Amino acid sequence: xxxxxxxxxxxxxxxxLGISIVLFTVLALAPxxxxxxxxxxxxxxxxxxxxxxxxxxxxxxxxIRYVRWLTAMAQGDWGFSFVSxxxxxxxxxQRLPTTLLVIGSSQILAIxxxxxxxxxxxxxxxxxxxxxxxxxAFIGFSLPTFFTGxxxxxxxxxxLGWLPFVYRADIPATxxxxxxxxxxxxxxxxxxxGLFQGASLVRYxxxxxxDVIRLDYVTTARSKGxxxxxxxxxxxxxxxxxxxxxxxxxxxxxxxxxxxVTEQIFRVPGIGSLLISAMLSNDxxxxxxxxxxxxxxxxxxxxxxxxxxxxxxxxxTYR
Amino acid sequence: xxxxxxxKLIGDVKGGRLSRRxxxxxxxxxxxxxxxxxxLLAFGGVAMAETKYDYKPTKAGGGGALRVLWxxxxxxLNPHFAVGTKDQDASRIFYEPLAAWDPEGNxxxxxxxxxxxxENGGLSADxxxxxxxxxxxxxxxxxxxxxxxxxxxxxxxxxxxxxAAVTIGTYKDVKVEKVDSHAVKVIFPKPTPFWADxxxxxxxxxxxxxxxxxxxxxxxxxxxxxxxxxxxGPYTFVxxxxxDIVLGKRNEKYHRENRPYFDTIEMKGGxxxxxxxxxxxxxxxxxxxxxxxxxxxxxxxxxxxxxGKIEITEGGNIEHIQLNNTDPWTEVDGERSxxxxxxxxxxxxxxxxxxxxxxDRGSVQKYIYGRTGIATANFVNNPPKYRSxxxxxxxxxxxxxxxxxxxxxxxxxxxxxxKDGKRLKVVYQTSINQPRQKTxxxxxxxxxxxxxxxxxxxxxxxxxxxxxVANPDTYPHFYTDLQMYTTTMPQPDPELFLNQFCSWEASSxxxxxxxxxITRWQNAEYDETYKAAQKELDPVKRAALFIKCNDLVxxxxxxxxxxxxxxxxxxxxxxxARLSGWDNDLWAVADWYRGA
Numbered sequence: 033x034x035x036x037x038x039x040x041x042x043x044x045x046x047x048x049l050g051i052s053i054v055l056f057t058v059l060a061l062a063p064x065x066x067x068x069x070x071x072x073x074x075x076x077x078x079x080x081x082x083x084x085x086x087x088x089x090x091x092x093x094x095x096i097r098y099v100r101w102l103t104a105m106a107q108g109d110w111g112f113s114f115v116s117x118x119x120x121x122x123x124x125x126q127r128l129p130t131t132l133l134v135i136g137s138s139q140i141l142a143i144x145x146x147x148x149x150x151x152x153x154x155x156x157x158x159x160x161x162x163x164x165x166x167x168x169a170f171i172g173f174s175l176p177t178f179f180t181g182x183x184x185x186x187x188x189x190x191x192l193g194w195l196p197f198v199y200r201a202d203i204p205a206t207x208x209x210x211x212x213x214x215x216x217x218x219x220x221x222x223x224x225x226g227l228f229q230g231a232s233l234v235r236y237x238x239x240x241x242x243d244v245i246r247l248d249y250v251t252t253a254r255s256k257g258x259x260x261x262x263x264x265x266x267x268x269x270x271x272x273x274x275x276x277x278x279x280x281x282x283x284x285x286x287x288x289x290x291x292x293v294t295e296q297i298f299r300v301p302g303i304g305s306l307l308i309s310a311m312l313s314n315d316x317x318x319x320x321x322x323x324x325x326x327x328x329x330x331x332x333x334x335x336x337x338x339x340x341x342x343x344x345x346x347x348x349t350y351r
Numbered sequence: 352x353x354x355x356x357x358x359k360l361i362g363d364v365k366g367g368r369l370s371r372r373x374x375x376x377x378x379x380x381x382x383x384x385x386x387x388x389x390x391l392l393a394f395g396g397v398a399m400a401e402t403k404y405d406y407k408p409t410k411a412g413g414g415g416a417l418r419v420l421w422x423x424x425x426x427x428l429n430p431h432f433a434v435g436t437k438d439q440d441a442s443r444i445f446y447e448p449l450a451a452w453d454p455e456g457n458x459x460x461x462x463x464x465x466x467x468x469x470e471n472g473g474l475s476a477d478x479x480x481x482x483x484x485x486x487x488x489x490x491x492x493x494x495x496x497x498x499x500x501x502x503x504x505x506x507x508x509x510x511x512x513x514x515a516a517v518t519i520g521t522y523k524d525v526k527v528e529k530v531d532s533h534a535v536k537v538i539f540p541k542p543t544p545f546w547a548d549x550x551x552x553x554x555x556x557x558x559x560x561x562x563x564x565x566x567x568x569x570x571x572x573x574x575x576x577x578x579x580x581x582x583x584g585p586y587t588f589v590x591x592x593x594x595d596i597v598l599g600k601r602n603e604k605y606h607r608e609n610r611p612y613f614d615t616i617e618m619k620g621g622x623x624x625x626x627x628x629x630x631x632x633x634x635x636x637x638x639x640x641x642x643x644x645x646x647x648x649x650x651x652x653x654x655x656x657x658x659g660k661i662e663i664t665e666g667g668n669i670e671h672i673q674l675n676n677t678d679p680w681t682e683v684d685g686e687r688s689x690x691x692x693x694x695x696x697x698x699x700x701x702x703x704x705x706x707x708x709x710x711d712r713g714s715v716q717k718y719i720y721g722r723t724g725i726a727t728a729n730f731v732n733n734p735p736k737y738r739s740x741x742x743x744x745x746x747x748x749x750x751x752x753x754x755x756x757x758x759x760x761x762x763x764x765x766x767x768x769x770k771d772g773k774r775l776k777v778v779y780q781t782s783i784n785q786p787r788q789k790t791x792x793x794x795x796x797x798x799x800x801x802x803x804x805x806x807x808x809x810x811x812x813x814x815x816x817x818x819x820v821a822n823p824d825t826y827p828h829f830y831t832d833l834q835m836y837t838t839t840m841p842q843p844d845p846e847l848f849l850n851q852f853c854s855w856e857a858s859s860x861x862x863x864x865x866x867x868x869i870t871r872w873q874n875a876e877y878d879e880t881y882k883a884a885q886k887e888l889d890p891v892k893r894a895a896l897f898i899k900c901n902d903l904v905x906x907x908x909x910x911x912x913x914x915x916x917x918x919x920x921x922x923x924x925x926x927x928a929r930l931s932g933w934d935n936d937l938w939a940v941a942d943w944y945r946g947a
Binding site for chain 1: 423424427519598615623813
């Protein structure tokens with residue numbers, strides 16, 4: 033096992049290097065310029081933006097810039113944002129709590145919805161409940177978040193006036209009021225994301241359970257006289273959830289990455305909105321850092337998923 | 352208008368035969384913006400007036416929270432690094448300049464004790480220096496006194512190329528000397544009629560010497576105060592998250608009486624313009640939202656919510672069409688639109704005039720921009736009170752056809768005019784932005800009626816407005832016949848603004864397309880007039896020369912103005928926000944209050 037882990041980690045290094053080269057090259061080739069606003073401002077002489085470019089090393093060839101970035105990154109220096117002149121790791125750390133809170137709770141909501149509905153639907157396939165659950169799931173994942181988000185804003189903020197639609201990370205209240213305000217402003221973004229993810233998860237859980245429920249050992253368990261409840265929870269669900277757990281592990285990077293569209297609609301100051309604003313202002317160091325963190329998380333959660341497999345299913349061994 | 356006539360007008364104002372407003376209207380008609388016209392009066396010995404502003408609160412504080420929404424989040428809080436308006440506005444909550452521009456282009460003292468004039472000895476007769484007297488008993492948020500040393504430091508900080516400050520253009524050519532503890536002298540290398548740039552307005556905000564001194568030059572990025580501002584402004588710093596939120600609370604020792612009214616200020620960033628408008632106009636969650644780049648019809652609908660109103664502030668932005676003077680379709684020495692070529696037909700006066708007649712500005716305003724874009728024939732923008740009633744624009748396909756016919760452009764079999772084997776076909780580019788595409792369609796339709804073929808091209812804004820040397824689709828490359836975008840005139844002095852028509856500024860491969868003359872229009876008379884204006888010692892003569900420059904641009908139809916783009920913002924019904932088109936949105940945030 034230790035050997036396997038070491039080998040997997042060693043393999044991850046070249047793939048991360050490859051990813052970083054591709055990311056860096058694509059960003060370098062993309063049009064745009066972080067000092068665009070300077071270039072179009074007649075009061076700023078062109079020398080200023082030329083000097084800034086030189087100072088930030090933007091005029092060097094791509095490979096030199098890449099090597100510089102890589103050596104700095106290896107020493108733990110993430111660089112600084114061209115736009116705000118703040119260190120990139122500070123920027124990311126500032127956004128992380130909100131991202132984890134909002135996206136994390138939406139994932140939990142998704143799981144809380146998907147598991148019971150998916151399992152119940154699978155135990156009664158093609159029943160009325162299954163049909164309704166299926167239909168709702170289809171509607172759920174075919175409606176994009178930018179539509180449901182705006183719809184919720186219209187209904188709950190503008191017509192009913194119940195919920196605020198501008199998310200504020202700093203709430204000037206203390207005690208219960210603080211938590212209440214946080215809860216109130218999180219309802220809409222969490223619902224939008226949770227329902228969207230939950231909808232596709234329902235379909236997944238349902239089919240996984242359906243695959244297992246027809247197997248012979250389930251029939252055996254039933255003929256032993258076990259109650260239906262025990263059969264489903266102990267024998268069916270446990271086996272059926274193996275692929276679902278993997279799926280959830282693979283979704284972990286998404287939790288950190290935030291949800292660009294939803295964050296934009298509700299002004300949630302998460303990593304997704306950091307990424308989009310960095311992209312719009314061509315702030316290369318921030319884009320590079322955020323995307324690279326995603327890449328690391330994807331590689332890492334793949335590894336975790338593989339290890340989880342072995343833990344859940346002893347038939348899988350690592351060599 | 353020559354300098355003698357100008358002098359007579361100034362004399363008339365001084366003698367009371369002409370109102371200040373009347374003078375400004377005259378100036379606007381010939382292309383001088385209100386701030387410069389006001390400065391001319393100051394030189395002539397007519398002191399600047401302050402536009403009356405009715406500030407009702409009788410004590411500071413007690414106003415609760417002021418919540419403003421910028422749909423682009425501020426990313427930094429050092430005015431010397433503030434590139435975009437979002438950053439300038441956020442810095443303005445904490446930092447202040449010596450003086451600022453009010454909506455009518457008058458200077459208002461903020462940290463200065465008074466506005467320099469000839470009478471109070473602030474302005475030297477030769478135009479070589481200006482002396483600012485500073486307010487006494489102003490303190491920084493940390494309690495240290497604000498003195499002339501701080502002003503001198505800001506000059507050193509801004510002009511140091513290693514600081515990489517965006518204010519370098521303002522400070523690099525002047526010299527600043529301390530006169531005494533509360534007076535500084537700005538010395539110009541040559542007589543400068545436009546003396547109010549250093550320490551004034553958008554780029555004039557002052558940072559404290561005692562906190563920034565160790566971080567001048569190459570270490571400028573490391574200053575902790577970059578993120579935790581300590582200024583003299585109406586609000587003191589509480590919290591800042593780049594791209595998301597700025598929080599401030601009332602500065603109890605603020606140097607202006609009964610100000611500010613609000614106890615806290617919160618500036619939230621991010622999202623999009625439409626939902627920002629909603630948050631102010633429909634739900635009232637926020638008091639003020641900046642830069643409503645939303646179609647007027649949508650704004651009108653949101654306003655029906657009754658929670659807020661739209662504020663239109665006249666400023667210096669003009670949406671205009673540029674005509675290429677060089678040939679964009681022939682490559683010479685590795686560049687198109689080379690100065691060595693001449694446009695096959697756009698250099699012909701009749702064609703330029705015809706195109707001018709074919710831009711239906713009235714419809715562009717009526718059907719596209721509404722209140723957010725006002726049809727104009729003038730390239731120099733001005734407050735509506737001063738807008739000359741004489742400037743007019745015309746839309747007439749018939750006249751355009753007649754002009755082209757008379758010039759020998761005959762319709763071919765396909766309905767497109769030709770002359771000497773040249774077809775009247777133009778490529779017309781702009782950035783991707785819905786109102787711009789609609790404007791393109793309106794122009795194209797009229798041109799087709801007149802027998803001009805128009806091919807439309809739209810480019811992503813991030814490419815079009817970049818300074819990327821390798822990309823042929825940027826606006827400074829101008830590799831098409833016509834292009835349209837909004838030009839800004841953030842500085843009231845026209846010298847910098849008008850250099851975009853000088854021959855030596857022509858954008859080309861040699862200067863990596865950094866030259867400011869995008870149309871590549873070259874005119875010896877203009878160059879001479881401009882050079883004469885630069886050297887001119889007498890401010891009145893200089894103004895007269897700039898007026899002539901403007902006349903030449905209009906006469907030769909170098910550009911076709913389409914609509915003036917005023918600043919559009921949304922504010923809550925009860926909020927009284929003091930706004931100015933010549934300065935940042937938050938230039939007078941200390942004066943804002945909420946009334947019953």
